[in-house]
Amino acid sequence: MNILETKALSHDFGGLQVLVDVNLKIKEGERHAIIGPNGAGKTTLFNVITGTYKPGEGTVLFKNKEITGFPPHKLVRLGMGRSFQITSTFTWLTAFQNIRMGILSKRGIRFNFFNFLDKMDDVTRETDEVLKRINLDGERDIPASMLSYGKSRSLEISMALATDPDLVMLDEPTAGMSVDETHNAVELIRKLTEGKTMVIIEHDMDVVFSLADRITVLHLGGILASGHPDEIKENQAVKDAYLGEMEV
Numbered sequence: 001m002n003i004l005e006t007k008a009l010s011h012d013f014g015g016l017q018v019l020v021d022v023n024l025k026i027k028e029g030e031r032h033a034i035i036g037p038n039g040a041g042k043t044t045l046f047n048v049i050t051g052t053y054k055p056g057e058g059t060v061l062f063k064n065k066e067i068t069g070f071p072p073h074k075l076v077r078l079g080m081g082r083s084f085q086i087t088s089t090f091t092w093l094t095a096f097q098n099i100r101m102g103i104l105s106k107r108g109i110r111f112n113f114f115n116f117l118d119k120m121d122d123v124t125r126e127t128d129e130v131l132k133r134i135n136l137d138g139e140r141d142i143p144a145s146m147l148s149y150g151k152s153r154s155l156e157i158s159m160a161l162a163t164d165p166d167l168v169m170l171d172e173p174t175a176g177m178s179v180d181e182t183h184n185a186v187e188l189i190r191k192l193t194e195g196k197t198m199v200i201i202e203h204d205m206d207v208v209f210s211l212a213d214r215i216t217v218l219h220l221g222g223i224l225a226s227g228h229p230d231e232i233k234e235n236q237a238v239k240d241a242y243l244g245e246m247e248v
């Protein structure tokens with residue numbers, strides 16, 4: 001089953017055509033990488049899928065239900081989580097408070113006054129469990145702004161996953177990381193996305209080829225190729241447009 005599908009998705013910014021007839025299919029349970037040169041439209045594709053922008057044309061299906069233009073908080077409740085290309089933790093909040101925010105947004109504000117405190121105990125327990133899994137229990141009460149770059153990106157990846165989504169979308173989670181930080185992030189992503197569906201935009205080909213079951217190449221706003229990593233490596237159009245310039 002396709003957990004996510006876009007049909008004839010197009011989008012423009014004031015006449016600049018950024019997405020052109022994108023038909024993306026993400027199978028349930030796969031780790032799917034989206035690659036392509038800078039400016040290809042990868043982040044815009046995420047923004048259109050996750051409700052930051054309403055697409056100019058086309059539809060988005062999630063779990064076979066049309067979700068075109070649904071706002072982000074509604075998508076979180078349906079089981080979609082995402083991270084952003086630019087670090088987007090709440091820097092003035094602690095690691096604990098950031099993760100708790102993710103957990104609360106999945107549960108929605110459905111508490112009533114009388115069971116509020118009981119529910120908060122649950123949420124606190126769950127938040128501490130997540131912090132432990134991501135090795136941030138030692139930094140629980142430190143503001144996100146004080147974390148190292150690698151840890152603050154780990155926190156961000158974990159916020160996208162704290163809501164326990166069925167589908168998680170990560171936009172360049174290793175951008176700006178050192179080799180060691182990248183290695184740790186890949187292991188964290190592998191661990192946290194076990195049994196889930198993941199779509200990852202990634203520029204580091206080592207990360208792409210070590211994580212992805214399938215790859216889609218976006219070029220000039222359209223899908224140039226989509227398939228198994230070996231097929232993509234051998235694809236002549238992909239080599240010409242993109243991979244040829246890179247050592248893979």
Ligand SMILES: Nc1ncnc2c1ncn2[C@@H]1O[C@H](COP(=O)(O)OP(=O)(O)O)[C@@H](O)[C@H]1O
Pocket residue numbers: 013016018036037038039040041042043044045
């Ligand atoms: N909010 C926006 N307004 C105008 N142009 C935008 C906006 N967001 C992205 N673009 C343009 O759309 C194109 C694709 O950008 P983006 O989706 O960020 O590419 P990628 O993530 O593949 O590098 C670029 O030319 C970029 O300048």
Ligand SMILES: [Mg+2]
Pocket residue numbers: 042043044085
């Ligand atoms: Mg981008």
